Amino acid sequence: xxxxxxxxxxxxxxxxxxxxxxxxxxxxxxxxxxxxxxxxxxxxxxxxxxxxxxxxxxxxxxxxxxxxxxxxxxxxxxxxxxxxxxxxxxxxxxxxxxxxxxxxxxxxxxxxxxxxxxxxxxxxxxxxxxxxxxxxxxxxxxxxxxxxxxxxxxxxxxxxxxxxxxxxxxxxxxxxxxxxxxxxxxxxxxxxxxxxxxxxxxxxxxxxxxxxxxxxxxxxxxxxxxxxxxxxxxxxxxxxxxxxxxxxxxxxxxxxxxxxxxxxxxxxxxxxxxxxxxxxxxxxxxxxxxxxxxxxxxxxxxxxxxxxxxxxxxxxxxxxxxxxxxxxxxxxxxxxxxxxxxxxxxxxxxxxxxxxxxxxx
Numbered sequence: 081x082x083x084x085x086x087x088x089x090x091x092x093x094x095x096x097x098x099x100x101x102x103x104x105x106x107x108x109x110x111x112x113x114x115x116x117x118x119x120x121x122x123x124x125x126x127x128x129x130x131x132x133x134x135x136x137x138x139x140x141x142x143x144x145x146x147x148x149x150x151x152x153x154x155x156x157x158x159x160x161x162x163x164x165x166x167x168x169x170x171x172x173x174x175x176x177x178x179x180x181x182x183x184x185x186x187x188x189x190x191x192x193x194x195x196x197x198x199x200x201x202x203x204x205x206x207x208x209x210x211x212x213x214x215x216x217x218x219x220x221x222x223x224x225x226x227x228x229x230x231x232x233x234x235x236x237x238x239x240x241x242x243x244x245x246x247x248x249x250x251x252x253x254x255x256x257x258x259x260x261x262x263x264x265x266x267x268x269x270x271x272x273x274x275x276x277x278x279x280x281x282x283x284x285x286x287x288x289x290x291x292x293x294x295x296x297x298x299x300x301x302x303x304x305x306x307x308x309x310x311x312x313x314x315x316x317x318x319x320x321x322x323x324x325x326x327x328x329x330x331x332x333x334x335x336x337x338x339x340x341x342x343x344x345x346x347x348x349x350x351x352x353x354x355x356x357x358x359x360x361x362x363x364x365x366x367x368x369x370x371x372x373x374x375x376x377x378x379x380x381x382x383x384x385x386x387x388x389x390x391x392x393x394x395x396x397x398x399x400x401x402x403x404x405x406x407x408x409x410x411x412x413x414x415x416x417x418x419x420x421x422x423x424x425x426x427x428x429x430x431x432x433x434x435x436x437x438x439x440x441x
Contacts, residue, residue, distance in 0.1 A: 086143075087150050089122040096123070098154060115145045115157040122146050169203065174211055177201055181217055191219040225432070230366035237422050240338055240363055240372050244300060244418040251334035253300040254325065255375035258344075259383075260313040264289040264398040267391040282389070290395040294382075294402060295321040297337075298375040303413035305378055307406050309399045315347035322353060336361045340370050374416050382409075 091099070102108055102116040114135060121131045128146065132139045148156035177197070186196050194212070198205045212218070230236065243253050265286040272281030293313040297306045308324050310317040329335060339345045341364055354360045365372045386405040392398040 086122075086128050087146060089119060089146060089150065091119075091123045095154065096120070111159070112157060115149075118142055118145045119149045119157070122149075169207060173201075173203070177203070177208065177211055178215060178217070181212070181219060193220065226368040227429070227432070228366040228368045230369070233366040233369070234426060236364065236366045237369075237372065237425055240365060241418070241420065241422040241425065243336055243338065243363065244374070245421065247301060248334065248336070250332070251336055252329060253336045253338070254306075255298040255300060255338045255373050256321075256325075257296060257340060257370075257373055257375045257379070258313060258318070258321075259294040259296070259379050261291045262294050262387065262398065262402075263291050264392040264395045265390075266393050271391065280389075286391075289392065289398075292395050292399055292402075293317065294379075296375050296378065297321075297325055298378050299415075300374060300418075301415060303415040304410045305375075305406060305413070307402065309402060311395075313344065315344045315350050318344045318347075318350060319353055322350075326357070331359075334359045334361065336363060338363045338365065338373055340365050340373060341367055374418070377416055382406075 099116045099120050103113050103120065105113060114137070117135060118131055118137070121134065122128075122142075126134075128139050128142045131137070131142045135142075145157065180201065181192055181197065184192075186192055186200070189196070192200075194205045194208045197203075198208045201208070247253050266289060267283045268285050268287065269283045274280045292309045292311060295308045295310065295317070299305070306325060306328060308321045310320065325335070337360065339362065344350070345362075345364075354362055370376055382402065382405055386401055387398075390398070390401055392401065
């Protein structure tokens with residue numbers, strides 16, 4: 081049986097421009113751009129078989145969209161509304177649910193759950209869950225924050241962010257801090273290894289074998305870390321770590337140390353040590369703003385990857401594990417990419433202050 085003759089497609093310059101724009105668009109659905117491509121190729125005189133081969137479509141699909149365009153024009157390329165059940169919940173019910181989620185609390189509880197709100201509104205649990213997901217509501221979650229009360233917060237933020245984004249020449253910027261009371265915990269029974277279909281098993285109880293303090297200095301430019309473990313966390317140990325840094329950094333480089341406001345860092349003997357070495361420049365983070373210190377990111381890495389899931393028979397075992405992690409980390413270290421400007425940070429703080437200005441605090 082012979083096939084029907086294909087219909088010719090003729091485009092005006094305006095239609096050709098619109099279809100070309102649709103084909104180049106990155107935001108339109110892929111199906112719509114493919115249909116526009118079908119029409120353009122048909123307008124060039126290509127046969128249905130050639131178009132189907134070029135676009136990996138069935139010939140019947142090419143015939144369908146060619147005919148739809150000839151009969152309906154550009155609007156024929158859009159999908160028709162598909163049949164389906166009518167909406168079981170209207171916009172007013174959704175708005176009421178959102179207000180109830182955001183502005184009220186259930187009796188005897190601090191926040192709504194899918195089930196408690198479903199009982200209150202008479203809707204199904206799955207409906208509540210879909211609406212919450214659509215609007216990004218997560219009543220069961222919290223994020224911790226603490227606003228700095230430092231009177232020089234703005235100046236310190238601009239100072240430290242300036243070091244990250246525009247580091248000085250012939251100088252090394254080091255983010256310095258200590259992770260105190262790192263515990264050497266030994267699980268009471270051996271770990272169950274990871275396997276197909278089940279996760280690693282670990283006992284909930286453990287034996288304590290003492291603690292160590294991990295001093296670390298992160299080089300902002302290279303991402304490498306200098307560390308030292310000490311049994312205590314006093315100004316004496318901090319001075320030992322500073323001497324360790326001093327011995328391992330070329331003398332011709334100036335050193336900018338970013339530290340927090342812990343009393344150890346401001347001890348008179350520490351200040352005296354820094355004052356006797358002109359190449360050292362100290363930069364204190366604002367109070368309650370340790371997130372400005374990049375070494376905190378590295379502390380999180382070593383905690384998650386080497387310490388938290390480990391089992392250590394003693395402090396020496398823990399220190400050895402830390403040293404092995406550092407030895408493996410430094411050769412392939414990459415600097416953390418800091419993108420936030422001082423202005424963007426301050427604008428975010430301003431928005432946060434506006435959000436909480438109407439609370440009871």
